[in-house]
Amino acid sequence: xxxxxxxxxxxxxxxxxxxxxxxxxxxxxxxxxxxxxxxxxxxxxxxxxxxxxxxxxxxxxxxxxxxxxxxxxxxxxxxxxxxxxxxxxxxxxxxxxxxxxxxxxxxxxxxxxxxxxxxxxxxxxxxxxxxxxxxxxxxxxxxxxxxxxxxxxxxxxxxxxxxxxxxxxxxxxxxxxxxxxxxxxxxxxxxxxxxxxxxxxxxxxxxxxxxxxxxxxxxxxxxxxxxxxxxxxxxxxxxxxxxxxxxxxxxxxxxxxxxxxxxxxxxxxxxxxxxxxxxxxxxxxxxxxxxxxxxxxxxxxxxxxxxxxxxxxxxxxxxxxxxxxxxxxxxxxxxxxxxxxxxxxxxxxxxxxxxxxxxxxxxxxxxxxxxxxxxxxxxxxxxxxxxxxxxxxxxxxxxxxxxxxxxx
Numbered sequence: 001x002x003x004x005x006x007x008x009x010x011x012x013x014x015x016x017x018x019x020x021x022x023x024x025x026x027x028x029x030x031x032x033x034x035x036x037x038x039x040x041x042x043x044x045x046x047x048x049x050x051x052x053x054x055x056x057x058x059x060x061x062x063x064x065x066x067x068x069x070x071x072x073x074x075x076x077x078x079x080x081x082x083x084x085x086x087x088x089x090x091x092x093x094x095x096x097x098x099x100x101x102x103x104x105x106x107x108x109x110x111x112x113x114x115x116x117x118x119x120x121x122x123x124x125x126x127x128x129x130x131x132x133x134x135x136x137x138x139x140x141x142x143x144x145x146x147x148x149x150x151x152x153x154x155x156x157x158x159x160x161x162x163x164x165x166x167x168x169x170x171x172x173x174x175x176x177x178x179x180x181x182x183x184x185x186x187x188x189x190x191x192x193x194x195x196x197x198x199x200x201x202x203x204x205x206x207x208x209x210x211x212x213x214x215x216x217x218x219x220x221x222x223x224x225x226x227x228x229x230x231x232x233x234x235x236x237x238x239x240x241x242x243x244x245x246x247x248x249x250x251x252x253x254x255x256x257x258x259x260x261x262x263x264x265x266x267x268x269x270x271x272x273x274x275x276x277x278x279x280x281x282x283x284x285x286x287x288x289x290x291x292x293x294x295x296x297x298x299x300x301x302x303x304x305x306x307x308x309x310x311x312x313x314x315x316x317x318x319x320x321x322x323x324x325x326x327x328x329x330x331x332x333x334x335x336x337x338x339x340x341x342x343x344x345x346x347x348x349x350x351x352x353x354x355x356x357x358x359x360x361x362x363x364x365x366x367x368x369x370x371x372x373x374x375x376x377x378x379x380x381x382x383x384x385x386x387x388x389x390x391x392x393x394x395x396x397x398x399x400x401x402x403x404x405x406x407x408x
Contacts, residue, residue: 009147009148009150009151010147011146011147011149012149012150012153012165012167012180013149013150013152013153013163013165013166013167013180013181013182014042014149014152014153014165014180014181014182014199014200014201015042015145015146015147015148015149015152015180015201016149016167016178016180016201017177017178017179017180017201017202017203017243017245017246018178018203018243018245018246019044019045019046019203019243019245020042020043020044020045020146020149020180020201020203020241020243021042021043021044021045021144021145021146021148022040022041022042022043022144022145022146022148022149022151022152023040023041023140023141023142023143023144023145023148023151023152024037024039024040024041024140024148024151024152024154024155025037025039025136025137025139025140026038026039026136027039027082027129027132027133027135027136028129028132029082029083029084029085029122029128029129029132029133030084030085030122031129037151037154037155038082038083038084038136038155039080039081039082039083039133039136039137039140039155040080040081040082040140040151040152040155040156041078041079041080041081041105041108041109041137041140041141041144041152042078042079042080042081042152042199042201042241043077043078043079043109043144044076044077044078044201044241044243044245045243045245046243046244046245047075047076047077047115047243048075048076048077048201048241048242048243048244049074049075049205049206049207049208049211049241049242049243050071050073050074050075050076050117050208050211050239050240050241050242051071051074051208051211051212051215051239051240052067052068052071052117052212052215052237052238052239052240053215053216053219053237053238054067054068054236054237054238055233055234055235055236055237057233057234057236059088059089059234060088060234061086061087061088061089061094061120061124061234061235062087062088062090062094062095062097062098062120063087063098063101063118063119063120063235063237064234064235064236064237065095065098066095066098066099066102066117066118067117067118067119067237067239070102070114070115070116070117071117073114073115074208074209075115075208076115076116076117076239076241077109077111077112077115077116078105078106078109078111078115078116078117079116079117079118079119079199079239079241080101080102080104080105080116080117080118080119080137081118081119081120081121081152081155081156081197081199082101082119082120082121082122082128082133083120083121083122083155083156083157083158083184084121084122084123084158085120085122085123085126085128085129086120086121086122086123086124086125086126086233086234086235087120087127087128087235088120088124088125088234088235089124089125089234090125090126090127090128093127094127094128097127097128097130097133098118098120099113100130100133100134101118101128101130101133101134101137102116102118104133104134104137104138105118105137105141107138107141108137108138108140108141108142108144109141117239119197119199119235119237119239120235121156121158121184121197121235122158124234149165149180149182150163150165152182153165153182153183153184156182156184156197157184158184159281160184160185160279161279162279163182163184164182164183164184164185164272164275164276164279165180165181165182165272166180166181166182166267166268166269166271166272166275167179167180167181167268168180168264168265168267168268169264170260170261170263170264171260172204172248172249172251172257172260172261173248173249173257175246175247175248175249176246177202177203177204177246177248177260177261177264178202178203178246179200179201179202179204179261179264179265179268180200180201180202180268181198181199181200181201181268181269181271181272182198182199182272183196183197183198183199183272183273183275183276184196184197184198185197185198185276196223196233196236196238196276197235197236197237197238198223198237198238198239198269198272199238199239199240199241200215200238200239200240200241200265200268200269201240201241201242201243202240202241202242202243202261202264202265203242203243203244203245203246204242204244204246204248204251204261205242205243205244205246205248205249205250205251206242206244206250206251206258206261207250210251210252210253210258211240211242213253214258214261214262214265215238215240215265217262217266218262218265218266218269219238219269221266221269221270222266222269222270222272222273223238223269223272223273223276225273225301225304225305225388225389225390225391226273226274226276226277226308226390226391226392238269240265273391274391277391277392277393278393280393281398283393283394283396284318284373284394284396285317285318285370285372285373285374285375285393285394286373286374286375286391286392286393286394287308287317287374287375287376287377287391287392287393287394288374288375288376288377288389288390288391288392289304289307289308289377289378289379289389289390289391289392290304290376290377290378290379290387290388290389291303291304291331291336291379291381291387291388291389292378292379292380292381292386292387293342293343293380293381293382293383293384293385293386293387294336294337294381294383294384294385294386294387294388295336295337295381295383295384295386296384296386297386297387297388299335299336299337299381299386300336300381300386300387300388301388301390302334302335302336303331303334303336303338303379303381303388304388304389304390305334305390306330306331306333306334306335306336307327307330307331307334307377307379307390307392308390308391308392309392310326310327310329310330311395312326312329312330313326313327313330313392314392314393314394314395315394315395317370317375317394318394318395318396320367320368320370320371321367321370322347322348322350322352322363322366322367322370324345324347324352324353327345327347327377327379328343328345328353328379331379331381336381337381337383337384338381338382338383339381339382339383340356340382341355341356341382342355342380342382342383343355343356343379343380343381343382344378344379344380344382345377345378345379345380346376346377346378346379347366347369347370347375347376347377347378348366348369348370348372348375348376348377349369349376350365350366350369352366
């Protein structure tokens with residue numbers, strides 16, 4: 001199952017920052033007999049501060065348990081990821097197999113097993129083909145290269161139709177630093193962290209505790225604002241590694257330099273989050289729900305996310321139906337406070353409801369506007385000053401087909 005080395009590639013995504021290398025191989029995790037790359041390794045030449053956030057689902061996959069344990073050190077040298085099998089609900093064997101993946105990766109990365117993080121994605125409840133995976137790890141270890149970031153983004157895909165990468169830079173004391181990332185996710189997306197796998201890297205130098213703090217903040221405004229189907233997975237993780245290879249000064253809490261990194265990390269994760277929604281299973285349209293006039297941030301977020309997950313709203317958007325009542329219904333059941341006589345609702349640029357009553361508008365024009373691939377929904381709750389935005393997508397028959405056949 002050997003793969004030809006990539007030719008003409010440049011560092012991108014998770015290998016855009018200095019000192020990071022990646023490689024992929026095929027373990028035929030799905031048992032299809034093919035050579036599709038389904039395993040990726042990411043390594044850092046220097047020890048890296050590491051942080052992560054994980055699924056809040058009480059059913060946690062074996063790789064989540066292992067990575068959470070290893071992150072207590074705050075240092076990592078490698079990450080190993082497989083697609084095609086979640087290694088979730090697999091008992092003691094699943095946990096042992098996750099540790100075998102860690103050991104095999106530590107061997108090729110020449111590091112302590114406790115410095116290896118592991119992630120898996122795919123079908124729940126099936127044992128890993130661990131012998132094929134370990135052989136693939138050994139194979140990938142022989143061709144680690146900064147130019148293989150894009151290949152890694154492709155290898156971790158499941159029902160994704162395209163790889164997802166993002167890169168940003170910032171300058172500290174005249175030194176240019178890079179933040180890069182990759183992610184996968186197209187279904188089972190409604191984060192209470194991030195229903196997906198995401199990996200970010202930077203060549204900045206930053207302590208693990210500050211790195212963890214800034215990652216949690218970045219996730220709140222990126223992955224935690226998106227929804228495709230309202231379900232949260234057993235395997236969600238977002239990991240970030242900072243190896244200091246750019247040679248700049250250490251970023252300290254409250255400094256302008258740390259703020260520059262935080263902004264770059266925010267942009268990378270927001271970019272990846274947008275790519276995930278746009279590539280959702282069966283998606284033909286995406287929509288942004290902006291709530292204003294809310295009593296507080298929590299209520300604004302609650303209202304926005306309720307609208308993005310409403311099946312009636314999602315199907316109306318898909319069909320180009322300007323049924324604004326479904327949107328107002330979703331806001332009303334969200335639990336957020338609102339004053340109906342001060343509430344306003346705009347759909348695709350048209351105000352359809354204001355101050356307690358419908359407005360006079362040509363619904364045919366609204367329907368035509370709903371044919372565009374990206375749609376804005378704006379609701380003013382009329383009770384405060386807080387705002388929030390969430391991203392959603394339409395619900396299509398193709399989504400039903402994909403998930404009706406997923407495990408078979």
